[in-house]
Amino acid sequence: PSRPVLTLRLLNMALSGAAGSRLGLRLGCALVLWGAAVGAIKLEVSMLELVEVELGQTARIPCNFSLPGDSDYAYINWFYIHKRSRTKICYLVRGQLFEPEAEYKGRLAMEDDFTLAISRVTLQDARTFVCQVGAGSLGVGENRTKLHIYKTPEPTEIQVNDAGIPVTSKEIPKIAMCISKNGFPAPNITWYKNGSSLVQDDTQISILSTLIKESSGLYTVSSTLFARVSPEDRHSHFHCEASYRLLGADRTAASEKVNVTVFYSTKSLTLVISSPQPQVREGDEVTLRCEGDGNPPPEYNLLKVQKGAQPEERDLASSNGVLVLRKVKKEDSGKYLCRTFDLDSMESLQQTVELSVNYLEGLKITPEGPIQLQQGEVLALTCDARGSQPLEFRWKKEKKGKLLEQRKQLNLSNVTLESSGNYSCEVSVSGVPGLSRSKQVYVAVHAKPQMISKDSLVQVKQNELVTLMCKAAALPEPTITWSINGTVQKHTDHHRVVSNLTIQVTPELLVSGVTCMATNTLGTSSHHIMLQPRTTTTPPIGNTTAEPIKKEQKTQESKGVIIVAVIVCILVIAVLGAVLYFLHKKGKIPCHRTGKQDITRPDARKDEIVVEVKSDKLPEEAGLLQGANGERRPAGDQAEKYIDLRN
Numbered sequence: 001p002s003r004p005v006l007t008l009r010l011l012n013m014a015l016s017g018a019a020g021s022r023l024g025l026r027l028g029c030a031l032v033l034w035g036a037a038v039g040a041i042k043l044e045v046s047m048l049e050l051v052e053v054e055l056g057q058t059a060r061i062p063c064n065f066s067l068p069g070d071s072d073y074a075y076i077n078w079f080y081i082h083k084r085s086r087t088k089i090c091y092l093v094r095g096q097l098f099e100p101e102a103e104y105k106g107r108l109a110m111e112d113d114f115t116l117a118i119s120r121v122t123l124q125d126a127r128t129f130v131c132q133v134g135a136g137s138l139g140v141g142e143n144r145t146k147l148h149i150y151k152t153p154e155p156t157e158i159q160v161n162d163a164g165i166p167v168t169s170k171e172i173p174k175i176a177m178c179i180s181k182n183g184f185p186a187p188n189i190t191w192y193k194n195g196s197s198l199v200q201d202d203t204q205i206s207i208l209s210t211l212i213k214e215s216s217g218l219y220t221v222s223s224t225l226f227a228r229v230s231p232e233d234r235h236s237h238f239h240c241e242a243s244y245r246l247l248g249a250d251r252t253a254a255s256e257k258v259n260v261t262v263f264y265s266t267k268s269l270t271l272v273i274s275s276p277q278p279q280v281r282e283g284d285e286v287t288l289r290c291e292g293d294g295n296p297p298p299e300y301n302l303l304k305v306q307k308g309a310q311p312e313e314r315d316l317a318s319s320n321g322v323l324v325l326r327k328v329k330k331e332d333s334g335k336y337l338c339r340t341f342d343l344d345s346m347e348s349l350q351q352t353v354e355l356s357v358n359y360l361e362g363l364k365i366t367p368e369g370p371i372q373l374q375q376g377e378v379l380a381l382t383c384d385a386r387g388s389q390p391l392e393f394r395w396k397k398e399k400k401g402k403l404l405e406q407r408k409q410l411n412l413s414n415v416t417l418e419s420s421g422n423y424s425c426e427v428s429v430s431g432v433p434g435l436s437r438s439k440q441v442y443v444a445v446h447a448k449p450q451m452i453s454k455d456s457l458v459q460v461k462q463n464e465l466v467t468l469m470c471k472a473a474a475l476p477e478p479t480i481t482w483s484i485n486g487t488v489q490k491h492t493d494h495h496r497v498v499s500n501l502t503i504q505v506t507p508e509l510l511v512s513g514v515t516c517m518a519t520n521t522l523g524t525s526s527h528h529i530m531l532q533p534r535t536t537t538t539p540p541i542g543n544t545t546a547e548p549i550k551k552e553q554k555t556q557e558s559k560g561v562i563i564v565a566v567i568v569c570i571l572v573i574a575v576l577g578a579v580l581y582f583l584h585k586k587g588k589i590p591c592h593r594t595g596k597q598d599i600t601r602p603d604a605r606k607d608e609i610v611v612e613v614k615s616d617k618l619p620e621e622a623g624l625l626q627g628a629n630g631e632r633r634p635a636g637d638q639a640e641k642y643i644d645l646r647n
Helices: 003-014 017-040 231-235 507-512 550-585
Strands: 050-054 059-061 075-082 085-093 096-098 108-110 116-118 128-134 140-150 157-160 174-183 188-193 205-213 219-227 238-246 249-254 269-274 286-292 300-306 312-315 322-325 334-342 347-355 360-366 371-374 379-387 391-397 403-405 409-412 421-429 436-451 457-460 465-475 479-482 487-493 496-504 514-520 523-533 610-614 640-644
Touching: 050 059, 059 140, 085 108, 096 108, 157 238, 174 188, 174 238, 188 219, 219 238, 269 334, 269 347, 286 300, 286 334, 286 347, 360 421, 360 436, 379 391, 379 421, 379 436, 403 409, 436 514, 436 523, 457 465, 465 479, 465 514, 465 523, 479 496, 496 514, 507 523
Parallel strands: 050 140, 371 436, 457 523
Antiparallel strands: 059 116, 075 085, 075 128, 085 096, 108 116, 128 140, 157 174, 174 219, 188 238, 205 219, 238 249, 269 286, 286 322, 300 312, 300 334, 334 347, 360 379, 379 409, 391 403, 391 421, 421 436, 436 465, 465 496, 479 514, 487 496, 514 523, 610 640
16 A cells, blocks of 8 residues: 555544544545655656767766756666666765776766766777666656767778789689778678679679677678679779768768779781871871780781782881881882781781872972073973872972962063072972972073162262262172272172262262263163252252261251341341331321431431331420430430431
8 A cells, every 4th residue: 555545544543533533534635635746746867869979089978857846866876787787887975976886987977967978988888878866755767878889990991803804714703802990880891883883693793791800899891892804894993882870870981993904805906007197298207006905915916018919028027016117208108917816716817007108209490500591581490390199389489489380380581680589499299288399490690780779869068978879780790880989898699789989079079970880791881970069958868878967967957047037037127117117108107296306327218218216205204314425405306216227
C-alpha cells in the first residue's frame, strides 16, 4: 500500500468512537490527496541521443533537468555502461566533484550547467554515458547519451600497375591498389573508371578488399582492382574513393586519377610527310614519320623505291621510324616505303607515300648583259627557266621598280638615255608560295650629254661668293667644264654628273654670266647661267648656293621699312596743307584778326604749298606773348603764322 493509505489505517486504529472515526476519515482523505499531488511531480532528465567528437579532442555531454519552486538536487551521478554493467566515473554532492574511477582520472570536468567534459578522448571512450540526478522527495531521474569517436582517414593513396597490361592476358590482370589509412570507423572503398563506378562481376572485374586494425585501434582499408582491358583503355583513367560517415553526414576522400599502360599488337601503319608548307620546295626540311597503332611500337624500316624497269628498294637510315631530309632537292622526289613485322600477331605490314619536291632552275636572260645600245635603237630581252609547275614571269626596272611586263619577253623600242639601268626578271612557280628566283641585266644607252639644269637666272649680290650647279646625263660619262675659273667639286651617280662651281661675283660676271659645257665622245651640250643683282624685295632664285647672310638681310629690310614710313608721313602732311590752303582761299575759314603779316619768303612761287596756322587767342591774351628776343610784341604780329613747307 501507498504511504497515504498506511497513514490512514494508523489514524483509524488510534482513534476510537464515532467522533474519532469521523476525524480519522477526514485526515485520511487529506493525506490521500497530498500523496496524489506529490506523485504527479516527477523529476525528468533530458540528454542528447548521440554525441560525436574527433579523436584526441574534448567531448561535452550535456545533462539537463528542472526542479519546481525552491527545490534543489541532492546529488548527480555519472556512469558508463559496458556489457550491461554500470561503472560510476564521478558524482557531484553539494557542489563538490568526486572521481572514483581511475580510468578517467584527470580527464573529467563538470561545467556550470552540469555538462560532463571528457578531455583527450580515446577510442575506448566510445560508450554509453548515464546522468543520474537525485532530488530528495522529488525522487531520482536519469537519461543516457551514446558517445561516438571518429578519426578522419589519411589522404587516399593509389598504386597503379606500371608494368603494363596485355590485352591478350588469360587471367584478369591487376589494375591498381587503393589504400585508406588510420581511420575510425573503417571507411568503404569504391572504384571508378572514367568517372563511372565499377561493380564486381568475377568475369571482367574483380575487387579484393582487406581490413587491418592497427595497434592504435584505427583501421587501414586496402582494395585491389582487377579488370580486363582493351586497346581503347590506353586513354582510360582509374581512381578510387574512400567514404565514411562523420557528424551525421557522408564524407568522401578521392585519390588521384591514373592511367595504365596497355599492350596490344599493331593492326595498321601510317606514313606521313611533314614540311613547313603544304607544297614542298627545294631547300625545305622534310620529315617522314612512320607510325603504327600497336603498343609497344614495333621496329620500322624506311626505304625508297628506285625508279626503273625493275624498281629497287634502298634502305634509309631512320631513327625509330623517323627520317629527316634537310635541304631537299628535286632528286629526293619519289616513292617512300615503311615496313614493319609484329611479333605478337606474326604479321608483316607496310605503307607507302609519294614525295614531290617543287623546284625552279635554269634561270637566264638573253642576251646577257651588260648590253650597249645607241639612242633610238630597239631591244628584246627574253627570260627563261625550268620548274616543276607552270611558271610566272615579271619584268621590272630595278628590283623595286614598277612592273613593266608579265611574260617571258620584254621589248624596248626607241631607247633613250633614261632607258639605261638594270632590268630584273622575277620567275615564280605557280601554286607554290615562296618559290621564286630573279635575275637582272644591265642596259646602257649611249647618247650625247643632256643638260638637266633648268634654271638660267640666279640672283646674287656683288662681291659675294656663290656656288653654281650644273647637271648633265650621258653615256659614256660626260666631262663638265666651266667658262670661268673657280673652285669645282664633282659628283657622279651612274651616268649622271653634277659639277659645283664656287666663284666671287664681279661686275664683269653680272654682264657676261657663266656657261657650263658637258662633253663626251658623242657630242657636247651647254647651259648658260645669267647672274642678276638681288633687290631688297625680290628673293634669290635659281640653282645656287649664294645665299645672303641673315644679319645683312634683316638690316636691309629695316632700312626699307624706315624709308617707306618717312614717305608716307610727308604725303599725309602735304595733303593736309593743301586742304587747309584751299579752304582758306575759298573763304571757308573766316579771319578774326587784321594786320596779317606775311612771313613767307619774297621769292615764293605760287605753286608751292604753304600751310597757314591761325590763332584764336584774344587780344588780352595775345598782349602777354613775348617775341623771340624776349620783347613784348603786338598781338597782331602773333595772330596768324605761315609755315613754309618748301624746305
